[in-house]
Amino acid sequence: MRLSAEDTFRKYGDRIFSAAFSVCRNRADADDVVQDTLIRYLSLDKEFESEEHLKAWLLRVAINRAKDITSSFWRKNTVEWEDYMDDLAFEEPKDSHLFEAVMNLPEKYRAVIHLFYYEDYAIEEIAVILRRPAGTVKSQLNRGRALLKNMLQEEWNDDE
Secondary structure, three states: OOOOHHHHHHHHHHHHHHHHHHHHHOHHHHHHHHHHHHHHHHHOOOOOOOOOHHHHHHHHHEEEHOOOHHHHOOOOHHHOOHHHHHOOOOOOOOOOOOHHHHHHOHHHHHHHHEEEEEEOEEEHHHHHHOOOOOHHHHHHHHHHHHHHHHHHHHHHHHHO
């Protein structure tokens, strides 16, 4: 199963961007990841079993490419993600607050939280995408949730 470049971008571009942004925390780098991921897809001579297989492959490539970018010398000398908050659109103001909390998590928890809650992947599927054992993904998801709960609870208590 193969999709055209246009169809792939139309169907998965936003998801690739979201996954990349959750790792890079930078709009320009996330845009680059989308482009790199689609170029890699187009240059790959492979048939995918299903659309779900294609989606998982695209997200895995995007997350790995985003990690490469974040560990590069040039990336370490760029503007922080907070400077882009005004450019992002959220349906509800509380979504912006939750997004900020997620972005403040360590990367290993951010990627797992993103794939689980925003992309609706099961733990086993996330393990395949991130190439980690399912037990590791499950514990990272639980630890990420606990960190989020503590961060949001502290902010809520501070507002009282």
